Amino acid sequence: MTWLTWRQHRAEATVLALLVAVAAAVLLLLGTSMHGLFPHGVARCAGGSVAEGCAVALQRLWEEHGYASKMLSLFNLLPFVIGAFLGAPLLARELETGTWQLAWTQSVPRMRWLAVKLAALGSLAVVLTLALSAVVTWYRHPLDVLDGRFTADAFDLEGVVPAAYALFAFAFAAAAGVLLRRSLPALAAALAAFLAVRVAVAGALRPYYASPQTLANPVTAGDTTVDVGGPRTSTGNHLDWILATGYSDAAGRRLGLAEVYHMDQDARRSGLDLATHLRDRGVLQWVEFHPAERFWTFQLIEAALFLSLTAALLMVVVWRVRRRAL
Amino acid sequence: MTATDIALTAEGLSKRYRRTWALRDCTLEVPAGRVIALIGPNGAGKSTLLRLSAGLLAPTAGTVRVLGEDPTANTPQVLARIGFLAQDHPLFKHFTVAELIRFGRSCNRRFDRHLVETRMAELGIPLDRRAGALSGGQQAQVALALALAKHPALLLLDEPMAALDPVARLEFLQVLMGAVAVDGVTVLFSSHAVPELERVCDHLVVLNGSRVALTGDIETLLAEHRLLVGPRVSAEPESSATIVSATHSDRHTTLLVRDGGGPTAPGWQANPVGLEELVLAYLRRTPAPTAEAVAA
Numbered sequence: 001m002t003w004l005t006w007r008q009h010r011a012e013a014t015v016l017a018l019l020v021a022v023a024a025a026v027l028l029l030l031g032t033s034m035h036g037l038f039p040h041g042v043a044r045c046a047g048g049s050v051a052e053g054c055a056v057a058l059q060r061l062w063e064e065h066g067y068a069s070k071m072l073s074l075f076n077l078l079p080f081v082i083g084a085f086l087g088a089p090l091l092a093r094e095l096e097t098g099t100w101q102l103a104w105t106q107s108v109p110r111m112r113w114l115a116v117k118l119a120a121l122g123s124l125a126v127v128l129t130l131a132l133s134a135v136v137t138w139y140r141h142p143l144d145v146l147d148g149r150f151t152a153d154a155f156d157l158e159g160v161v162p163a164a165y166a167l168f169a170f171a172f173a174a175a176a177g178v179l180l181r182r183s184l185p186a187l188a189a190a191l192a193a194f195l196a197v198r199v200a201v202a203g204a205l206r207p208y209y210a211s212p213q214t215l216a217n218p219v220t221a222g223d224t225t226v227d228v229g230g231p232r233t234s235t236g237n238h239l240d241w242i243l244a245t246g247y248s249d250a251a252g253r254r255l256g257l258a259e260v261y262h263m264d265q266d267a268r269r270s271g272l273d274l275a276t277h278l279r280d281r282g283v284l285q286w287v288e289f290h291p292a293e294r295f296w297t298f299q300l301i302e303a304a305l306f307l308s309l310t311a312a313l314l315m316v317v318v319w320r321v322r323r324r325a326l
Numbered sequence: 327m328t329a330t331d332i333a334l335t336a337e338g339l340s341k342r343y344r345r346t347w348a349l350r351d352c353t354l355e356v357p358a359g360r361v362i363a364l365i366g367p368n369g370a371g372k373s374t375l376l377r378l379s380a381g382l383l384a385p386t387a388g389t390v391r392v393l394g395e396d397p398t399a400n401t402p403q404v405l406a407r408i409g410f411l412a413q414d415h416p417l418f419k420h421f422t423v424a425e426l427i428r429f430g431r432s433c434n435r436r437f438d439r440h441l442v443e444t445r446m447a448e449l450g451i452p453l454d455r456r457a458g459a460l461s462g463g464q465q466a467q468v469a470l471a472l473a474l475a476k477h478p479a480l481l482l483l484d485e486p487m488a489a490l491d492p493v494a495r496l497e498f499l500q501v502l503m504g505a506v507a508v509d510g511v512t513v514l515f516s517s518h519a520v521p522e523l524e525r526v527c528d529h530l531v532v533l534n535g536s537r538v539a540l541t542g543d544i545e546t547l548l549a550e551h552r553l554l555v556g557p558r559v560s561a562e563p564e565s566s567a568t569i570v571s572a573t574h575s576d577r578h579t580t581l582l583v584r585d586g587g588g589p590t591a592p593g594w595q596a597n598p599v600g601l602e603e604l605v606l607a608y609l610r611r612t613p614a615p616t617a618e619a620v621a622a
Contacts, residue, residue: 001432001433002432003428003429003432004429004432004433007421007425007428007429008418097416097418097419098412098413098414098416099416099417099418100382101377101380101382101410101412101416102412102416102417102418102469102472103433104381104382105380105381105382105405105408105409105410105412106405106429106430106433106434106476107402107405107406107433107434107435107436107476108405108433108434109400109401109402109405110400111400322384323384
């Protein structure tokens with residue numbers, strides 16, 4: 001059974017391992033030069049510090065590695081590719097070519113056949129994605145220290161969530177394969193589902209894994225972070241995940257953009273700057289955020305979410321194979 | 327018959343795909359140590375019956391027992407005793423013949439590698455050739471050898487020769503009959519062509535419209551049936567229970583009757599019936615009413 005699994009899936013396994021290896025090599029190469037910008041550690045340049053040499057290093061980071069975020073956003077597809085290319089052919093190829101009848105009439109009961117294949121290919125998907133996310137985490141180290149780990153190109157590619165995404169893609173492609181009975185449509189369906197679920201979870205669910213913390217402070221005169229669109233208030237930790245900022249009146253009622261705009265007009269008419277005008281009215285500036293320490297809690301919650309989806313999809317696969325009611 | 331004499335029993339075996347019944351209320355007993363032909367038109371439920379017997383499908387209703395065991399349990403024990411050759415003899419096309427042998431060994435506790443290698447040498451099929459590069463006849467031979475290497479007690483073959491040319495058919499049957507002679511394996515194979523079965527089969531199951539239309543030992547069936555030719559009759563004669571079919575030409579009426587011989591009415595001539603004619607007569611009959619309809 002082990003040999004059969006390897007023989008049937010070695011092509012996908014080899015190509016995916018090569019893909020991960022190439023991606024890792026590229027990141028190692030680019031990362032070495034990025035890490036080289038901060039010979040004394042990147043931490044001393046973080047949070048708007050003006051330590052010696054930091055201005056130059058940060059300038060060069062921006063000029064020479066500004067593409068990092070765009071490049072990494074492409075990496076979001078790798079967990080899908082790894083999972084789906086292992087999952088789609090698992091059953092669809094057998095059903096497509098009729099070989100399920102050959103495979104399931106040897107002396108290995110087909111539930112055992114399925115268990116071995118799911119375990120072997122699922123583990124491979126996890127190992128490959130964990131390797132990838134380890135390299136991405138290393139590569140992003142300076143960026144993580146400067147920008148935090150809650151940005152889309154950090155949170156989605158570091159820690160354990162990529163492995164959970166890969167397992168979700170694997171299970172969805174396998175389930176689509178057993179229902180559609182063809183590999184290519186199964187891959188297409190898995191891609192659509194992967195993008196939809198990833199976008200929905202990251203956009204609509206992730207901010208609410210825990211209730212955000214809120215800080216509110218009176219506006220001080222001459223505060224340069226005050227802006228009509230919203231204050232750029234700091235939470236005291238530049239690594240926190242800031243969800244929203246805004247103004248509220250002295251009673252704590254949040255002010256709409258139109259109200260702030262009118263206040264700005266008033267301030268201009270009376271020749272004051274906005275900050276002073278707001279202070280005179282007792283306006284508070286607030287910020288809603290998740291503290292940086294929540295990174296691992298959020299990682300585990302999101303991973304658990306995708307693993308539950310994976311479990312549900314695998315139950316569909318098991319049910320279909322057990323009944324073979326096609 | 328005792329349990330060891332019976333290779334396969336089905337009782338009220340039914341399989342439904344969504345709304346259509348692929349097999350309905352199938353009850354039959356297949357003796358061990360025989361070569362049984364499963365005949366029926368396309369869509370009669372032959373493949374469904376064979377897949378149910380191999381444990382590849384779960385029945386919607388009824389039971390099937392193979393060699394005294396329930397194939398749907400899908401245990402290694404029952405799987406090891408069944409050889410299955412699916413329609414179009416599917417093989418892993420990218421595997422070489424040697425790799426297919428390795429597949430057989432890795433997925434079976436008992437696998438006669440020597441048998442396959444000997445057979446391949448006899449047939450001149452190189453072990454390093456990919457299965458997809460072999461001719462249809464060679465692929466069928468490889469698939470048959472893989473099934474035989476399990477030394478199964480029951481071999482289920484689903485239209486094994488449908489895609490083969492006449493020479494390949496002959497070679498295939500020779501190998502199959504050799505295995506029957508050596509191992510005494512029970513063979514149940516489906517087909518929609520009667521002539522090729524006549525020489526090798528000694529038992530018959532006719533499926534029609536997803537039901538069993540006729541089953542029994544071929545010699546016995548042929549002895550029980552006869553053709554009666556007489557002057558044309560307009561009305562159906564009495565005792566129609568024994569009449570399987572009636573065909574009328576301008577002046578004659580030909581009746582296929584199942585009366586086990588006996589005296590012939592004056593003016594009528596009795597002739598033996600051929601297997602193909604017998605099967606066709608049963609296939610042309612409209613399927614018997616359903617069990618529910620009778621009960622109602």
